[in-house]
Amino acid sequence: MSRPLLEFNEKGIFCSAGNFYIDPWRPVKYAVITHAHSDHAKWGHQKYLAHKLSHEVLKYRLGNIDLEIIDYNEPIHINGVTISLHPAGHIIGSAQIRVEYKGEVWVVSGDYKVEDDGISTPFEPVKCHSFISECTFGMPVYKWRPQQEIFDGINNWWRLNVEEGKTTVIVGYSLGKAQRILQGLDLSIGNVYTHGVIENTNEALRRDGVKLNPTQRATFESNKDEMRKGLIICPPSSVGTPWMRKFYPYSFGYCSGWMALRGAKRRRAADRGFVLSDHADWGGLVQSIKATGCETVYLTHGYTASFSRYLCDIGYDAHEAHTLYGGDEISELDENPVKLVNEYGEIIEPVDDAEKNSADKEIIILEKPSKIGLTDSEKAIALKKAKRMGGAL
Numbered sequence: 001m002s003r004p005l006l007e008f009n010e011k012g013i014f015c016s017a018g019n020f021y022i023d024p025w026r027p028v029k030y031a032v033i034t035h036a037h038s039d040h041a042k043w044g045h046q047k048y049l050a051h052k053l054s055h056e057v058l059k060y061r062l063g064n065i066d067l068e069i070i071d072y073n074e075p076i077h078i079n080g081v082t083i084s085l086h087p088a089g090h091i092i093g094s095a096q097i098r099v100e101y102k103g104e105v106w107v108v109s110g111d112y113k114v115e116d117d118g119i120s121t122p123f124e125p126v127k128c129h130s131f132i133s134e135c136t137f138g139m140p141v142y143k144w145r146p147q148q149e150i151f152d153g154i155n156n157w158w159r160l161n162v163e164e165g166k167t168t169v170i171v172g173y174s175l176g177k178a179q180r181i182l183q184g185l186d187l188s189i190g191n192v193y194t195h196g197v198i199e200n201t202n203e204a205l206r207r208d209g210v211k212l213n214p215t216q217r218a219t220f221e222s223n224k225d226e227m228r229k230g231l232i233i234c235p236p237s238s239v240g241t242p243w244m245r246k247f248y249p250y251s252f253g254y255c256s257g258w259m260a261l262r263g264a265k266r267r268r269a270a271d272r273g274f275v276l277s278d279h280a281d282w283g284g285l286v287q288s289i290k291a292t293g294c295e296t297v298y299l300t301h302g303y304t305a306s307f308s309r310y311l312c313d314i315g316y317d318a319h320e321a322h323t324l325y326g327g328d329e330i331s332e333l334d335e336n337p338v339k340l341v342n343e344y345g346e347i348i349e350p351v352d353d354a355e356k357n358s359a360d361k362e363i364i365i366l367e368k369p370s371k372i373g374l375t376d377s378e379k380a381i382a383l384k385k386a387k388r389m390g391g392a393l
């Protein structure tokens, strides 16, 4: 039997015919990157290929890397293998990677969402024989409300806070969620301020020509009275820090797909939780997989065990693939392992551990990572992650 076009090894998703990797987690010579989130775009590769709107963000996050950029639907050829990028709708510049060789087509989704968020190029299903998909929210319990409802909720809450003389603080991931929140705000209510990490990310995107609503960096010099009418967007790592406390009195809202689960709001000590995710929900995943017309599916991260069983039941040749993709919805915390303390000095549990454990453990049985492609230390990390995901490695 000939070698599959793409395979999972100890470094990432490997194409032996083209001699390149997709989203490798260990240093390689040539890395094709789906998007700039830290679990997909790692430091240390000799050469990178990514979408042009990831250019400045990748340089901001990874330093002076050797990066080639292309647009969507602009095929390039490496050792006889054709590679092209296609919109994934996950964040600005996120891409699915299409790989074609001798008439066989594979697509790697990276992370994706189906709803058009108005700032990321909308997701386009790509026909293929084999589809390597994420399934972060691959459980029927996840069904997103239309985003306009969520933004209406955020804007109404902001107006209420202005009336009550409280600053509005909203937490979302610095790349993706922060910009999506920014573009959904009603700017007639007040100014939008940003934490430095988010402002740096916004500046990188603006350098790439992305048009974002105006923002001001929140600093110690910022006018307190003005800020009370404004809204501050900050990353999860800033929750409960002295930086955040200086805006007191404030109302604090949290934006994440994980807010869909019971207990999430309480555990985060947030006043408000908004269910807004940059990943496809259950229906979006199933619909997208069907739209590819594929026969074979490999699931890289999320509820891979139960979702692959479901796909097999409906006639797909579905497999779990063991990777180190952790889901960007937790990776920022992993990068900034600060103790989360709320304004009363109580320690808040790290984001996502709590929710996943509370809601999912009855449903999913913990499975040990298989030997495929992982070293011992990676297996340990994967097993840890599996426990955090309530067993869904």
Ligand SMILES: [Zn+2]
Pocket: 037, 039, 040, 110, 111, 325, 326, 327, 328
């Ligand atoms: Zn991811």
Ligand SMILES: [Zn+2]
Pocket: 035, 037, 090, 111, 327, 328
């Ligand atoms: Zn991502």
